[in-house]
Amino acid sequence: MSEKKVFDYLIVGSGLAGSVLAFELDQRRKRVLLIGNKQNHSSVIAAGLFNPITGKVLSKTWQAEEIFSQLQRFYSHAEREMGQKFFYPMPIYRPFLSVEEQNEWMGKSASPDWAIFIEKIYTKSGGWYGVKDLLGGLLLKQTGFLNTNVFMEAIRNYFVEKQQFQEHTLAYDKLSITTNSIVYGEYQSEKIIFCEGTNTFQNPYFNWLPIRPLKGETLTVQSNLPENVIVNRGIYAVPLEKGIFKLGATYETKDLSQAITIKGLEELKEKFKEIISLPYNVVNQEWGFRPTTPDRRPIIGEHPEYNNVIVCNGLGTKGVSLAPFVSNLLAEFLVKGIRLSTYDAVDVSRYYSLYWKAVNKR
Ligand SMILES: Cc1cc2nc3c(=O)[nH]c(=O)nc-3n(C[C@H](O)[C@H](O)[C@H](O)COP(=O)(O)OP(=O)(O)OC[C@H]3O[C@@H](n4cnc5c(N)ncnc54)[C@H](O)[C@@H]3O)c2cc1C
Incomplete structure (x- = not known):
């Protein structure tokens, strides 16, 4: 052999x-082998925004303090290690639509809980070129974006150099899993960790997980928008490079066609017009599936029957900010056997009943 x-x-x-x-x-x-392909890649489409205050009614992200300090540390460290730039801390500006909104945020900014994420409140136009903000707006901090493609390429190259990357689609039927080892072709390991996004439905070990695709579309445009701030109100404009912005995103649960749509294009154009008064050219339109969960929490941890088969998924709409957070939780657990206090909230065991239901049906 x-x-x-x-x-x-x-x-x-x-x-x-x-x-x-x-x-x-x-x-x-730890010595890892990263196996990846370039199919159905939500992370490639992502605008890479990270923002602790999100949603229609603007609420603070779960565990925001920890998640946002963790992501700063992780991506800054990765940049230094790789010698490449992909992490762009930058304020997010949200124009106000009413005086009530102004007042509400003036009130909130007095509370230390919110103040750590608020840079400034403008009660009249902030003077951002081309931005419609007669009533001022909210300037957020601890925000910015990750150029996801540059980051993932850097990681790929890092592991290619160490001969620890395989461009490959793992064939589940070629995987041999016993209680004390994993064997796949010429590779052997202690554990296997599945990070397959919405493709998890093809994985016989985790196809019972409630990972639902939430389709999103983005536009890449040329424009003269400000490049030192991310404007975000119903739509965001992320300054990817000089004069080039990513606009997004749509949220579609019904039409899960694997293609860009006219509807997506029109929706994004309409929303852009509401907050920006500048001309622009669309240079690209893309689509992707976000891997979401019913409780909007990620899913990490061990398979119900094989403790050497692990999942890390369900990053939903917030992959950039959640990935460092869950990776730290999972690494602490795998390497040191420590369950940090937030582990239980994202532990896959909350869905084990779905597994046993599926097994009993067979
Ligand atoms: C339009 C849009 C905009 C978004 N904007 C943002 C944003 O601004 N900020 C943010 O934080 N998040 C954003 N997201 C969400 C973010 O993209 C996701 O949370 C994140 O990318 C999920 O990462 P993932 O690695 O779990 O999944 P994926 O990116 O889907 O990666 C899974 C990978 O596993 C591969 N794979 C699956 N099965 C196998 C196999 N058998 N063998 C080998 N490889 C396999 C897949 O091909 C894929 O490459 C956006 C998503 C969309 C669609």
Whole structure:
């Protein structure tokens, strides 16, 4: 029998979840093999925004303080290690639509809970070129964007150089899993970690998970918008490079066609017009599926029957901010056996009943 190449972990999927987790484990001196392909890549489409205050009624993200300080640390460290720029801390500006809204935010900014994320409140136009904000707006901090494609390419190159990356679609029927080892072709490892995004429905070990695709479309446009701020009100404009912006995104649960749509294009154009008065040219339109969960929390942890088969998924609409957070939780658990206090809230065990239901039906 030929000798196996031995790793601590095989990681399947090199989107944000797999890339961040692979680097996190690598930094803890674990030997990982990252297996990835370029199909159905939500992370490639993502505008990469991170923002602790989101939603229609603007609420603070769950565990925002921890998540946002963690992501700053993680991506800054990764930039230094890779010698590449992909992390762009930058304020987000949200124009007000009413005086009531102005007042509400003046009130909120007095509370220390909110103040840590508020840079400034404008009660009249902030003077951002081309932005419709007669009533002023809210300037947020601890915000910005990750250039996801540059980041994932950097991670890929990092592991290629170490001969720890395989461009490959893992074939589940070629995987041999026993209680103490994982064997896949010439590779052997202690554990396997699946980070497959919405493709998880094809995985016989985790196809019972309630990961639902939430389709989104984005536009890439040329325009003269401000490049030192991200304008965000119903639509965001992320300054990807000089004169080039990513606009997004739509949220579609019904039409799950794997294609861009006229409806998506019109919706984004309409929303852009509401907050920006500048001309622009559309240079690209893209679509992707966000891997969402019913309780909007990520899913990490062990398979109900095999404790060496692990999942890291369900990053939903917030992959950039959640990936470092869940990777740290998972790495602490895998490497040190420690369940940090927030682990239980994202533990896959909350869905084990779905697994047993599926098993009993067979
Ligand atoms: C339009 C849009 C805009 C978004 N904007 C933002 C944003 O601004 N900020 C933000 O934080 N998030 C955003 N998101 C959400 C973000 O993209 C996701 O949360 C995140 O990318 C999910 O990452 P993932 O690695 O779990 O999944 P994916 O990116 O889907 O990666 C999974 C990877 O695993 C691979 N894979 C699956 N099965 C196998 C197999 N058998 N073998 C090998 N590889 C396999 C897939 O091909 C894929 O490459 C957006 C999403 C969309 C669609």
